[in-house]
Amino acid sequence: MGLINLLENEYDLYGVRWKQEPHIIMTDFGEKRVRYWKDEELLKWHVRWRDESSKGSFAVPDRMIRTRDGEDAVFDGRHWITLHDFAETPFGCEEVERWGQFIGQLLTAAVQGQYEKELPVKQHSFHFNDCMELAKQFADGTFQIVNKSLAEAKKRMIFAEALKKKVPKAAVPVFEKEIGIDNGKRIFHFLFYQGGDSQPVQSYLPIRNFLFEWLEHNSPLSLKMILTEIDRIFPLSGEQGLLLLAEITTPWELNDCLQGLDNTSLEKLVEGMNRYEAIWEANRTFLKTITEWFDENRKKVAL
Amino acid sequence: MTTEKETLNYGPVLFHYDLFPEKIERHGKVKKVITKRGTFALKEAEMSEDERNWFTHVIQRLSEIGFHQVVPLYPTKFGDYTVQLGPKTYYLMPWFASDERNERAKDEVLLDHLGKVHALTLKEQDFSNEVVEHSYQYLMNRWENRQFEMERFTEEAEQKTYMSPFELTYLSHFHQIMRMTEEAKRRLRDWYDTCQREKRYRSVLCHGKVSRNHLIFNPSGEGHLLNFEKAVLDTPVRDLAVYFRRAAHQRDWSIEEGKALLDLYEKHVPLLNEERGLLISYLSYPEPVFNAVDLYCSKRTQYSQIELVHRLESRIRAMKKIRDFCDAIMIAPPPSMDENAPKNIHIHDEEDHI
Numbered sequence: 177m178g179l180i181n182l183l184e185n186e187y188d189l190y191g192v193r194w195k196q197e198p199h200i201i202m203t204d205f206g207e208k209r210v211r212y213w214k215d216e217e218l219l220k221w222h223v224r225w226r227d228e229s230s231k232g233s234f235a236v237p238d239r240m241i242r243t244r245d246g247e248d249a250v251f252d253g254r255h256w257i258t259l260h261d262f263a264e265t266p267f268g269c270e271e272v273e274r275w276g277q278f279i280g281q282l283l284t285a286a287v288q289g290q291y292e293k294e295l296p297v298k299q300h301s302f303h304f305n306d307c308m309e310l311a312k313q314f315a316d317g318t319f320q321i322v323n324k325s326l327a328e329a330k331k332r333m334i335f336a337e338a339l340k341k342k343v344p345k346a347a348v349p350v351f352e353k354e355i356g357i358d359n360g361k362r363i364f365h366f367l368f369y370q371g372g373d374s375q376p377v378q379s380y381l382p383i384r385n386f387l388f389e390w391l392e393h394n395s396p397l398s399l400k401m402i403l404t405e406i407d408r409i410f411p412l413s414g415e416q417g418l419l420l421l422a423e424i425t426t427p428w429e430l431n432d433c434l435q436g437l438d439n440t441s442l443e444k445l446v447e448g449m450n451r452y453e454a455i456w457e458a459n460r461t462f463l464k465t466i467t468e469w470f471d472e473n474r475k476k477v478a479l
Numbered sequence: 480m481t482t483e484k485e486t487l488n489y490g491p492v493l494f495h496y497d498l499f500p501e502k503i504e505r506h507g508k509v510k511k512v513i514t515k516r517g518t519f520a521l522k523e524a525e526m527s528e529d530e531r532n533w534f535t536h537v538i539q540r541l542s543e544i545g546f547h548q549v550v551p552l553y554p555t556k557f558g559d560y561t562v563q564l565g566p567k568t569y570y571l572m573p574w575f576a577s578d579e580r581n582e583r584a585k586d587e588v589l590l591d592h593l594g595k596v597h598a599l600t601l602k603e604q605d606f607s608n609e610v611v612e613h614s615y616q617y618l619m620n621r622w623e624n625r626q627f628e629m630e631r632f633t634e635e636a637e638q639k640t641y642m643s644p645f646e647l648t649y650l651s652h653f654h655q656i657m658r659m660t661e662e663a664k665r666r667l668r669d670w671y672d673t674c675q676r677e678k679r680y681r682s683v684l685c686h687g688k689v690s691r692n693h694l695i696f697n698p699s700g701e702g703h704l705l706n707f708e709k710a711v712l713d714t715p716v717r718d719l720a721v722y723f724r725r726a727a728h729q730r731d732w733s734i735e736e737g738k739a740l741l742d743l744y745e746k747h748v749p750l751l752n753e754e755r756g757l758l759i760s761y762l763s764y765p766e767p768v769f770n771a772v773d774l775y776c777s778k779r780t781q782y783s784q785i786e787l788v789h790r791l792e793s794r795i796r797a798m799k800k801i802r803d804f805c806d807a808i809m810i811a812p813p814p815s816m817d818e819n820a821p822k823n824i825h826i827h828d829e830e831d832h833i
Binding site: 206239261364 | 554556
């Protein structure tokens, strides 16, 4: 029995045909995405975060459509197969409230779900010494931005460590590796979030990257607005807020900046340095905006 | 006719069912959703997570224990039975058009179904003095507080030189209202004493909002119950009191009809003496009259004096019918068991119990 037949039978669908084999099908209920899973535990995690983070929210992740028997996946002998809604119209960034609700709900589900107990998760850590090694050849004083950024990075790293030490027992939530604005699609007027199928990570890095991407597309004010919206659903004033702030303070971009430098020719080196400076400055603005928001929020609480 | 705004409003809900509405009609809290895939009833409610879980459990459990005369819930494509959007909860059911031919039989079918649900879920509870004591004290305190409020309203009205028509009407029935209050309290005490003596009480799955509006007929004429949002495990008397109190407000309702309906119900669940007493207690307490006074006190500017007086008079009339009904059911002999009635109505088996 072919995959199309299997899907028709298991999901009570009619007239199924490929739109984009092997991922997108056309059905009598519209376009659907097909996902394939080899690891059942990973599949279960993806089912769970999608189900949990959809609760009560006007944003809907691409949950697994249930089979006629109520199962979240079918097995074709080789893979577990899941079926999802599919949309192509981008949601955009205009509706800050909707994005904030979704990220807040995602955070709530990630913290309450204690997903780290279910399957092995990757953990990221920043290695300053590796960066120092990479920077050696550029740190002779010719390139001020490198020296300046190294000094700043060290301070930030110490600050981030201090923040983490304040909350040694706080559980770091587990997320999908990448949370991106492009994954937000529009169905009716709500945010439909198309998740992925990657191994999860136990880190605030995906949220940090999302917020940075938000600032790339929007103003610092908009970044503060989305933090406020997230805070309504998932309070950032406590331990989890400190963990997020620690992740944002950690100079992750230093590694990217240094990796992008190429001294095989002067032209490439100058180009690399310009890029370095741009990334570094963008991250400074990002960090400044975030810390301002945390300060403003703390003052509000204190008042 | 459906507006684009309505489609957008309900779009996020209907998306969970893969439905695209061609037309949405409002019928109170229910929306009639017409789609290419058929016509559906979408109910909007406010429920907490626990209430939602309980509600879906009740619907599924009723089917498992063999009661199929419930309007079914359609699962979403994600396998949920409700959709939560912000503070609102939605659930989808088939749309059954109202059939006026069955209107006359509605009360009979309603009481018959109620009896079946109660019989299937009836359970003699392990006696808990704490539970009985708490239930008794809670209700008695509430009733006494309400009685005190009404006495205060009476005293204030009596001090006025010129009473309003509403106050005059209320005062002319005050002693009768208080007699019924005392009767309700006495019956409640009797129930409490019997429970203490007999060390028993029974619970059933109560619908919680028994009403003619919560029974509809499918195209083949079979009655189905709906709206189990307030379902609760409690004494069977709870549902009966809600039903009879409401029924007594209908202009053409008679005591004979009430007795016949109670007999119909008792073919499924014959009431114990103390339950009958508790039913009389619940019915005797003139809460609807007190509510009319509350409305007068809080919203008298929103209604005309004549409207408020009519409301009060209608409730007093119903109260009188209730009093006569209580007298009638107190002296009525216990009904004989119908041969067709279920033989085993006490389901003590844990496996079969909600």
